[in-house]
Amino acid sequence: MDKPFEPECTFSERALQLTSSAIREILKVTERPDVISFAGGLPAPGGFPVDVVRQAFDKVLVSNGRAALQYGPTEGYSPLRAWVADDLNRKGAHVAPDQILIVSGSQQALDLLGKVLIDKDSKVMVETPSYLGALQSFSLYQPRYESVASDEGGLIPEALTPANAQGARFLYALPNFQNPTGRTLSRQRREALVQQAARLNLPVVEDDPYGELRYAGEPQPSLLSLGGEVGAHIIRMGSFSKVLAPGLRLGYIAASRKLIDKMVQAKQATDLHTSTLTQMAVYEIVKDGFLEQHLPTVRELYRKQCGYMLDALQREFPAAATWTRPEGGMFIWVTLPEGIDTTQLLQQAIEEKVAFVPGQPFYANAPAPRNTLRLSFVTVPEEKIRSGMATLGRLIKAQLG
Amino acid sequence: MDKPFEPECTFSERALQLTSSAIREILKVTERPDVISFAGGLPAPGGFPVDVVRQAFDKVLVSNGRAALQYGPTEGYSPLRAWVADDLNRKGAHVAPDQILIVSGSQQALDLLGKVLIDKDSKVMVETPSYLGALQSFSLYQPRYESVASDEGGLIPEALTPANAQGARFLYALPNFQNPTGRTLSRQRREALVQQAARLNLPVVEDDPYGELRYAGEPQPSLLSLGGEVGAHIIRMGSFSKVLAPGLRLGYIAASRKLIDKMVQAKQATDLHTSTLTQMAVYEIVKDGFLEQHLPTVRELYRKQCGYMLDALQREFPAAATWTRPEGGMFIWVTLPEGIDTTQLLQQAIEEKVAFVPGQPFYANAPAPRNTLRLSFVTVPEEKIRSGMATLGRLIKAQLG
Numbered sequence: 063m064d065k066p067f068e069p070e071c072t073f074s075e076r077a078l079q080l081t082s083s084a085i086r087e088i089l090k091v092t093e094r095p096d097v098i099s100f101a102g103g104l105p106a107p108g109g110f111p112v113d114v115v116r117q118a119f120d121k122v123l124v125s126n127g128r129a130a131l132q133y134g135p136t137e138g139y140s141p142l143r144a145w146v147a148d149d150l151n152r153k154g155a156h157v158a159p160d161q162i163l164i165v166s167g168s169q170q171a172l173d174l175l176g177k178v179l180i181d182k183d184s185k186v187m188v189e190t191p192s193y194l195g196a197l198q199s200f201s202l203y204q205p206r207y208e209s210v211a212s213d214e215g216g217l218i219p220e221a222l223t224p225a226n227a228q229g230a231r232f233l234y235a236l237p238n239f240q241n242p243t244g245r246t247l248s249r250q251r252r253e254a255l256v257q258q259a260a261r262l263n264l265p266v267v268e269d270d271p272y273g274e275l276r277y278a279g280e281p282q283p284s285l286l287s288l289g290g291e292v293g294a295h296i297i298r299m300g301s302f303s304k305v306l307a308p309g310l311r312l313g314y315i316a317a318s319r320k321l322i323d324k325m326v327q328a329k330q331a332t333d334l335h336t337s338t339l340t341q342m343a344v345y346e347i348v349k350d351g352f353l354e355q356h357l358p359t360v361r362e363l364y365r366k367q368c369g370y371m372l373d374a375l376q377r378e379f380p381a382a383a384t385w386t387r388p389e390g391g392m393f394i395w396v397t398l399p400e401g402i403d404t405t406q407l408l409q410q411a412i413e414e415k416v417a418f419v420p421g422q423p424f425y426a427n428a429p430a431p432r433n434t435l436r437l438s439f440v441t442v443p444e445e446k447i448r449s450g451m452a453t454l455g456r457l458i459k460a461q462l463g
Numbered sequence: 464m465d466k467p468f469e470p471e472c473t474f475s476e477r478a479l480q481l482t483s484s485a486i487r488e489i490l491k492v493t494e495r496p497d498v499i500s501f502a503g504g505l506p507a508p509g510g511f512p513v514d515v516v517r518q519a520f521d522k523v524l525v526s527n528g529r530a531a532l533q534y535g536p537t538e539g540y541s542p543l544r545a546w547v548a549d550d551l552n553r554k555g556a557h558v559a560p561d562q563i564l565i566v567s568g569s570q571q572a573l574d575l576l577g578k579v580l581i582d583k584d585s586k587v588m589v590e591t592p593s594y595l596g597a598l599q600s601f602s603l604y605q606p607r608y609e610s611v612a613s614d615e616g617g618l619i620p621e622a623l624t625p626a627n628a629q630g631a632r633f634l635y636a637l638p639n640f641q642n643p644t645g646r647t648l649s650r651q652r653r654e655a656l657v658q659q660a661a662r663l664n665l666p667v668v669e670d671d672p673y674g675e676l677r678y679a680g681e682p683q684p685s686l687l688s689l690g691g692e693v694g695a696h697i698i699r700m701g702s703f704s705k706v707l708a709p710g711l712r713l714g715y716i717a718a719s720r721k722l723i724d725k726m727v728q729a730k731q732a733t734d735l736h737t738s739t740l741t742q743m744a745v746y747e748i749v750k751d752g753f754l755e756q757h758l759p760t761v762r763e764l765y766r767k768q769c770g771y772m773l774d775a776l777q778r779e780f781p782a783a784a785t786w787t788r789p790e791g792g793m794f795i796w797v798t799l800p801e802g803i804d805t806t807q808l809l810q811q812a813i814e815e816k817v818a819f820v821p822g823q824p825f826y827a828n829a830p831a832p833r834n835t836l837r838l839s840f841v842t843v844p845e846e847k848i849r850s851g852m853a854t855l856g857r858l859i860k861a862q863l864g
Contacts, residue, residue: 071666071696071722072632074604077579080728104534112528115740119520127513131708133505166567166712170734177603178478198732202578203475231473265472295472307532309739311567321472327481331599333571337738338710339516 076202092417098450100437101417103241103392106367107441109360110307111352118346122339130339136330137322138164138314139341145348146314150298154287155316163322163329166336168271168301168313170329172199175267175297177328178321179231180205187226187233187264189217191424191434193241196234196269205231207426214386216245219254224262232265232297237285238273239391242424242436246389249282256285260294271301271313274357276390277365286316297321302344304392305353305360310340364392364440370447371439378455380462385437394437395421402461404435410457416450477603493818499851501838502818504642504793507768508842510761511708512753519747523740531740537731538723539565539715540742546749547715551699555688556717564723564730567737569672569702569714571730573600576668576698578729579722580632581606588627588634588665590618592825592835594642597635597670606632608827615787617646620655625663633666633698638686639674640792643825643837647680647790653689661695672702672714675758677791678766687717698722703745705793706754706761711741765793765841771848772840779856781863786838795838796822803862805836811858817851 092099122130137143143162150157165171172195180186180203188197190209197207208230211221217235227233235255237247247255259266268285289296301313315325329335371394375385382399398404404420411417421434439447493500523531538544544563551558566572573596581587581604589598591610598608609631612622618636628634636656638648648656660667669686690697702714716726730736772795776786783800799805805821812818822835840848 071580071719072585073579073725074582074585076582077725077729080579080725080732107529107533110529110532112524112532115532116521116524116528119524120517123513123517123520127517128508128511129710131511131513131516131710132508133704133709166734166738169732173733177475178481179472179475181475181477184473184475195732195735202729202732231475303534308534309530309532311734311736311738318472324474324478324481328478328603331481331570331596331603332574333567333712333734334596335712337567337712337741340738340741 076204079201079204091412097412097415097417098442098446099417100439100442100450101419102438102441104438104441105304105308105392106363109363111356114347114352114356115307115343118343119339122342122346126342130342132338134335134338134341136326136335138162138336139338139345141349142341142345145345146300146316150284150286150316154283156290157286157316161316161319161322163315163325164336164341165313165315165329166333167303167308167311168269168299169195169199170332171299171313171315172196173202174315174325174328174332175232176200176203177332178324185230187222187230188426189235189240190426191242191421192234192426193236193269194424197426200234209425209427212245214245215251216240216243216247217251217255219251219258222255222258222262222264227262227264230264232267233259234267234269235285236269237282238270239275239388239393241272241391242393242419242421243395244386244388244391244393245395246279246282252282252285252288256289256294256296257292259289260292265295265297268296268298270298271304272391274305274353275361275364275392277361277368279389305357306344306347310344312336312340312344361390364390367439367442367447368394370444371437371451374447374451378451380455380459382462383458392438392440394439396435396437397431398433398435398458399462400433402458403432405432407435407457407461411454414453414457416453418454477605480602480605492813498813498816498818499843499847500818501840501843501851502820503839503842505839505842506705506709506793507764510764512757515748515753515757516708516744519744520740523743523747527743531743533739535736535739535742537727537736539563539737540739540746542750543742543746546746547701547717551685551687551717555684557691558687558717562717562720562723564716564726565737565742566714566716566730567734568704568709568712569670569700570596570600571733572700572714572716573597574603575716575726575729575733576633577601577604578733579725586631588623588631589827590636590641591827592643592822593635593827594637594670595825598827601635610826610828613646615646616652617641617644617648618652618656620652620659623656623659623663623665628663628665631665633668634660635668635670636686637670638683639671640676640789640794642673642792643794643820643822644796645787645789645792645794646796647683650683653683653686657686657690657695657697658693660690661693666696666698669697669699671699672705673792675706675754676762676765676793678762678769680790706758707745707748711745713737713741713745762791765791768840768843769795771845772838772852775848775852779852781856781860783863784859793839793841795840797836797838798832799834799836799859800863801834803859804833806833808836808858808862812855815854815858817854819855
């Protein structure tokens with residue numbers, strides 16, 4: 063069948079270092095319906111407003127079909143850019159619509175940041191641990207990572223110093239319910255972080271896909287809104303994946319005009335623009351405040367799921383294990399007693415049809431602890447959380463002897 | 464308003480060489496409704512099957528909404544991959560579904576090719592002239608271009624030699640109704656090209672967005688189907704932009720499994736995957752043969768538009784000008800008498816509210832003739848083609864004195 067395709071080709075240096083990610087390989091196994099998977103990063107489809115989406119696509123195609131199916135500007139659909147700017151400004155930021163670039167999901171924002179800000183061997187600062195998808199995306203542009211120390215409160219602002227920030231192109235951080243740890247930065251740390259970033263003249267990428275999914279504690283101001291007061295350069299990424307639906311592939315980036323202009327040029331070469339129809343339909347959905355009605359339902363769903371998982375951890379995991387208690391989002395981070403290797407644990411767990419993600423690949427630099435793991439809890443029914451966690455607990459306890 | 468955004472950032476080397484394209488700047492001017500624009504590369508919205516698209520999105524969201532709104536595999540929606548493979552095989556190729564990667568429009572295929580095949584200063588071969596969007600996309604990865612000689616019949620296969628193909632990562636070619644020239648490779652040239660590529664072990668990227676838009680002459684076999692017989696490595700790019708609608712941003716790439724696997728890894732880091740909903744809706748549209756009913760209407764529309772433009776050229780342009788007579792697609796390429804600079808001509812034309820694209824930016828290497836231009840004819844009403852071409856003809860004749 064593939065006779066025309068046997069000849070080789072010469073891959074680029076960056077392509078040769080690409081390998082299929084651990085998460086990706088695991089997800090392949092966990093596609094089997096008999097596996098209880100805490101490995102995915104998928105939002106709960108029960109939270110998707112299917113009918114509202116259907117009506118919006120229908121309305122746009124009936125009322126403005128030819129425009130919705132035509133090429134559009136690289137920057138994005140103007141009313142949607144204006145809505146995003148308004149939404150950010152309602153929450154304390156000060157941005158204009160021309161500081162917003164619409165992207166095909168947050169992952170594209172990461173790629174565009176890499177394209178315009180990273181040279182080979184240039185320094186990029188990341189949390190410890192950090193989001194694996196961001197590391198994969200930036201790594202295509204071959205940076206050197208500088209890992210910034212974190213603790214239970216997330217990134218430690220004092221760990222940013224003139225020495226380690228020297229020459230860094232940016233710091234990449236997730237202040238809310240971080241992927242993979244579920245940790246959230248306190249107001250104090252946020253203020254200290256933007257002040258330090260301003261002093262160091264260090265641009266900070268604030269990736270906030272989960273910010274609207276808070277189900278406990280007090281909402282915290284964005285780095286974007288705090289940064290404005292102290293002159294920090296904050297580049298904010300947001301997404302419709304977790305508040306509406308990820309299959310639409312829609313997100314945005316807010317930044318200085320100079321950076322947005324450069325990213326628009328890069329996006330033009332990358333995919334011309336994001337689907338006109340999708341942008342118009344999502345604008346139709348959000349313009350009259352639908353998210354305010356919709357989000358409480360999603361938050362309540364996620365709060366319950368998180369509770370099931372925390373209960374199961376308490377019940378099934380050994381006393382020597384510790385874990386985070388997220389105030390929102392989709393992930394819990396578990397630290398097992400030293401000596402337990404979670405990559406090996408995964409092999410055993412898969413045999414018993416349970417999956418999770420070992421913590422190691424989330425570390426940009428050595429040393430990466432081998433005894434951590436990430437649990438995703440939003441898509442698994444309560445019963446399966448119980449039985450899956452019982453299996454994991456048993457396997458861990460068996461290793462402790 | 465933009466106080467938080469004043470700080471500078473350090474751009475990457477590749478970002479610093481990005482400049483807003485001539486086409487892009489021109490398109491800005493031509494967005495004004497009083498401008499008659501032959502500059503765009505937009506398909507005619509009259510050809511968009513709005514109602515069919517609307518029904519397909521509706522059907523998918525009613526019958527399978529949660530899946531359509533969830534994350535999907537990077538490779539693409541399986542039934543759509545299988546349909547693309549079948550469609551190519553019906554036209555003489557031999558590819559399996561796992562040799563197909565679904566992309567967010569052809570432009571993304573160009574970016575992914577650049578990512579996985581181009582290192583800084585590696586050689587990429589292109590036609591003379593070539594598609595500007597491809598040059599922009601590849602240029603992000605900083606190749607050296609080797610321009611392959613072309614004549615009225617398009618790319619000259621004999622111009623590919625062991626010397627100039629030495630070390631080239633690939634040849635990028637548009638065999639059907641090329642952008643910008645409208646030229647089409649004859650069967651003879653196609654056969655010679657794939658044979659030469661096989662001998663030189665040179666991968667050939669066959670970009671074919673317009674192939675289904677043939678309104679004159681005989682259909683020619685794809686390089687993909689011819690290449691299989693001689694062992695050439697053909698990487699084929701296709702798009703739904705011109706056969707359905709560009710605003711959907713949907714295309715595909717067919718290649719060896721090894722290259723597809725690498726591009727899947729690159730796409731995962733680039734945007735995770737293309738909209739699940741869009742893929743399912745387009746599959747719904749194409750699966751029962753809708754394109755066979757729909758395309759004759761589009762071809763007839765484009766044939767008529769092309770005729771209006773050729774008539775106007777004959778009537779309005781000086782005898783010393785020459786132009787191509789495309790058998791399909793959207794573009795005519797005009798060569799004016801030497802000494803006329805089409806970039807200067809554009810300045811004059813814009814003042815009289817007529818636009819086109821000067822030929823110069825389509826040349827990857829010097830010398831780039833200054834007396835060529837590209838005319839796009841599919842979106843402009845007959846009356847405006849007449850009056851716009853009369854204006855251009857008058858301006859050109861005035862320069863000839």
